[in-house]
Amino acid sequence: MSGHTSSYEPTSRWGKWFDERLPIARLVHGSFVAFPTPRNLNYLWTFGGILMFCLVAQIITGIVLAMHYQPSDTAAFNSIEHIRRDVNYGWMIRNMHAVGASMFFIAVYIHIFRGLYYGSYKAPREVLWILGVIILLVMMATAFLGYTLPWGQMSFWGVTVITNLFSALDTIYQGLGTGIVEWLWGGYSVSGVTLNRFFSLHYLLPFVLTGIVILHVWALHVVGQNNPTGLELKEPSEAVPMHPYATSKDIVGLFAFLLLFAWFVFFMPDYLGHADNYNEANPLVTPPHIVPEWYFLPFYAILRAFTGSFLGIPLGSYAKLLGVIAMFAAIAILAFAPWLDTSRVRSAKYRPLFKWAFWAFAFTCVALGYLGAKPAEGVYVLWAQIFTVLYFAYFLVAMPVLGLIETPKKLPRSINEAVLGPDAAAAAAKH
Amino acid sequence: MTSMTRRLVSSFAAAASAVLIVSPVLAAEGDGPEIVRQQWAFSGFRGQFDQAQLQRGFQVYKEVCAACHGLNRVNFRNLVQPGGPGFPEEAVKALAAEWPNQITDGPNDEGKMFERPARLSDPIRGPYRNEKEARAAQNGAYPPDLSLIAKARGVARNPSWWTHPFLMLGDIVKSYQEGGSDYLFALLTGYTDPPADVKVGDGMYYNKAFPGHQLAMPTPLQPDQVAYSDGTKPTVENYAKDVAAFLAWSADPTHDQRKRIGWQVMLYLLVTTALLYLGKKRIWADVKH
Ligand code: HEM
Numbered sequence: 245m246s247g248h249t250s251s252y253e254p255t256s257r258w259g260k261w262f263d264e265r266l267p268i269a270r271l272v273h274g275s276f277v278a279f280p281t282p283r284n285l286n287y288l289w290t291f292g293g294i295l296m297f298c299l300v301a302q303i304i305t306g307i308v309l310a311m312h313y314q315p316s317d318t319a320a321f322n323s324i325e326h327i328r329r330d331v332n333y334g335w336m337i338r339n340m341h342a343v344g345a346s347m348f349f350i351a352v353y354i355h356i357f358r359g360l361y362y363g364s365y366k367a368p369r370e371v372l373w374i375l376g377v378i379i380l381l382v383m384m385a386t387a388f389l390g391y392t393l394p395w396g397q398m399s400f401w402g403v404t405v406i407t408n409l410f411s412a413l414d415t416i417y418q419g420l421g422t423g424i425v426e427w428l429w430g431g432y433s434v435s436g437v438t439l440n441r442f443f444s445l446h447y448l449l450p451f452v453l454t455g456i457v458i459l460h461v462w463a464l465h466v467v468g469q470n471n472p473t474g475l476e477l478k479e480p481s482e483a484v485p486m487h488p489y490a491t492s493k494d495i496v497g498l499f500a501f502l503l504l505f506a507w508f509v510f511f512m513p514d515y516l517g518h519a520d521n522y523n524e525a526n527p528l529v530t531p532p533h534i535v536p537e538w539y540f541l542p543f544y545a546i547l548r549a550f551t552g553s554f555l556g557i558p559l560g561s562y563a564k565l566l567g568v569i570a571m572f573a574a575i576a577i578l579a580f581a582p583w584l585d586t587s588r589v590r591s592a593k594y595r596p597l598f599k600w601a602f603w604a605f606a607f608t609c610v611a612l613g614y615l616g617a618k619p620a621e622g623v624y625v626l627w628a629q630i631f632t633v634l635y636f637a638y639f640l641v642a643m644p645v646l647g648l649i650e651t652p653k654k655l656p657r658s659i660n661e662a663v664l665g666p667d668a669a670a671a672a673a674k675h
Numbered sequence: 676m677t678s679m680t681r682r683l684v685s686s687f688a689a690a691a692s693a694v695l696i697v698s699p700v701l702a703a704e705g706d707g708p709e710i711v712r713q714q715w716a717f718s719g720f721r722g723q724f725d726q727a728q729l730q731r732g733f734q735v736y737k738e739v740c741a742a743c744h745g746l747n748r749v750n751f752r753n754l755v756q757p758g759g760p761g762f763p764e765e766a767v768k769a770l771a772a773e774w775p776n777q778i779t780d781g782p783n784d785e786g787k788m789f790e791r792p793a794r795l796s797d798p799i800r801g802p803y804r805n806e807k808e809a810r811a812a813q814n815g816a817y818p819p820d821l822s823l824i825a826k827a828r829g830v831a832r833n834p835s836w837w838t839h840p841f842l843m844l845g846d847i848v849k850s851y852q853e854g855g856s857d858y859l860f861a862l863l864t865g866y867t868d869p870p871a872d873v874k875v876g877d878g879m880y881y882n883k884a885f886p887g888h889q890l891a892m893p894t895p896l897q898p899d900q901v902a903y904s905d906g907t908k909p910t911v912e913n914y915a916k917d918v919a920a921f922l923a924w925s926a927d928p929t930h931d932q933r934k935r936i937g938w939q940v941m942l943y944l945l946v947t948t949a950l951l952y953l954g955k956k957r958i959w960a961d962v963k964h
Contacts, residue, residue: 499948510937511850519829
């Protein structure tokens with residue numbers, strides 16, 4: 245899995261025998277023990293490991309939940325209550341899975357913003373980055389499907405609203421959208437049939453995700469990790485072996501993250517959810533506010549920014565379709581970042597203007613998240629439209645233009661110089 | 676790196692204390708029906724249920740609310756378990772046997788369904804078999820099952836955009852999860868005369884905490900309605916508080932255990948994080964980074 249020669253030496257006879265037949269220990273040693281990591285990584289680089297932990301934790305808690313869960317419209321809600329009340333430590337498993345989904349997204353968003361700040365998406369890491377965007381999409385699909393399973397009011401109405409988005413395709417070809425929606429639902433409305441198939445897919449996707457994560461790590465180990473300077477590794481002395489250096493740091497990051505995780509699991513398990521989801525799904529009662537989970541809010545705000553008109557431009561019957569397109573484009577556009585960014589310098593640390601654009605973009609995402617939780621009316625719509633424009637401007641204006649007009653700060657000549665200063669770096673290079 | 680870590684820790688601590696200081700001031704904003712946060716025995720990360728309060732709360736449920744509302748997700752045996760009201764088993768067995776809303780069981784050897792008294796393993800049934808029967812008896816209104824009501828309701832707040840993040844952080848630091856009970860207390864004590872310009876519908880009652888302010892439940896609690904045996908004053912406030920606490924338990928019967936284990940987990944994680952951090956420092960001691 246890695247682009248460097250292996251230093252693995254089996255110590256036992258059996259180890260040698262096995263290594264000649266299936267060098268899996270060699271693969272692990274090369275990828276996770278001897279793998280060279282830049283010496284100057286900060287704690288933002290621990291989130292990859294944290295994400296691996298999240299994925300495994302979701303799969304394990306999910307499999308245990310699935311042993312007690314019943315995917316039918318009459319039994320689903322009751323089976324969750326059965327898990328919370330009667331299954332031994334069921335409350336804990338359930339909280340870990342529900343809170344775990346949110347923690348997974350906190351970690352992935354930090355991981356993505358890390359990449360945006362330090363320019364990790366740029367050559368030669370484009371494929372690595374695009375695999376990441378696909379992971380984000382599959383994660384979102386998994387979480388969306390999972391949120392239907394408790395079959396509460398918000399589950400039911402959330403699915404109804406989001407699946408209904410596809411009906412916007414009717415504006416292109418009459419019946420196309422409605423056809424897709426009915427196909428997804430398995431009927432003329434969201435029902436137990438829908439729940440059943442969503443459960444099946446919710447069980448499947450995490451394993452698809454695992455496969456893509458393996459590709460992601462493979463791609464990482466071919467091109468190597470970026471680092472806060474954005475410079476490539478030039479000297480062996482600029483790297484340290486992954487174990488024990490990076491691993492000892494990763495585990496500190498992971499445990500600090502677990503403190504936050506445990507805080508929510510044990511002390512406020514319902515804070516990240518909606519009270520209305522403790523009411524069983526009822527097709528006859530529409531909740532006053534239908535709000536998706538927090539991690540979808542920025543995209544939901546973009547979707548709803550397209551009302552009858554957008555910043556004064558009338559949209560007519562295309563409003564809904566454009567909203568749907570903008571929402572998906574907001575994620576898809578990430579995949580184009582490697583080519584939209586024209587700067588030769590990777591790290592925002594050395595890009596005085598781009599740094600501002602980055603923080604403005606981070607603020608934009610939080611603002612959109614705030615607006616996504618508000619009703620789509622009055623001044624909220626206007627702000628959502630403004631921030632939608634800013635969101636896309638980051639990719640379509642800031643990335644291409646700043647790279648051309650900005651004068652970057654003076655770059656250190658190497659990672660060693662950045663860490664040790666020029667003289668010591670020259671000395672280190674001699675060894 | 677270590678100085679950055681130290682800076683991070685101290686700025687986090689500063690932010691957290693700032694949030695704790697300003698959030699009560701900010702919390703006064705908002706335009707929805709005003710729901711005042713109560714002090715509960717089970718509030719916050721150290722809170723545990725007060726057993727005597729849960730017992731009184733069950734008494735209020737049994738003598739007042741049970742006339743219209745069921746508690747179907749709670750079984751009689753739960754009333755015996757630790758972390759709940761913790762009544763003696765014999766007393767609960769007798770209670771179950773006398774519970775007016777019996778259990779439909781069967782079919783028996785003749786193939787017929789029959790009614791029998793409840794046992795410890797049976798749910799606490801309300802007076803109505805189903806929603807239709809409830810609506811028929813209640814002028815078209817439906818008294819919901821109360822087992823999960825404390826989790827199914829919350830307090831809507833509408834802070835201004837710039838106070839919002841501080842309030843959120845404040846709630847997280849204090850681990851505020853008692854919105855449901857705060858709402859129940861406000862609802863049960865919220866019956867007042869309607870303002871002059873409001874016309875209350877037929878069979879409806881005015882309540883300042885209920886969203887929309889009109890609901891079909893008549894004022895359920897009156898002073899001196901339930902005779903407490905432990906000296907607690909028989910006021911509407913006390914009844915409301917006790918029954919809201921009891922309903923918080925019935926929505927979350929593993930609450931006490933959860934927070935107790937939570938402390939052990941947090942302690943373990945804190946110590947381990949510190950040790951791992953020291954180990955990491957040793958390992959990196961000879962590498963400038
Ligand atoms: C990528 C990993 C996963 C994510 C992001 C995820 C996300 C979610 C979410 C958001 C919920 C709703 C939680 C709630 O509000 O109650 C949920 C529920 C559920 N998930 Fe997952 N899940 C993942 C993996 C799995 C796996 C691998 C399984 C089974 C093998 C599984 C089984 C279940 C079950 C049975 C429920 C319903 C129980 C409940 O709602 O608490 N999940 N999931």
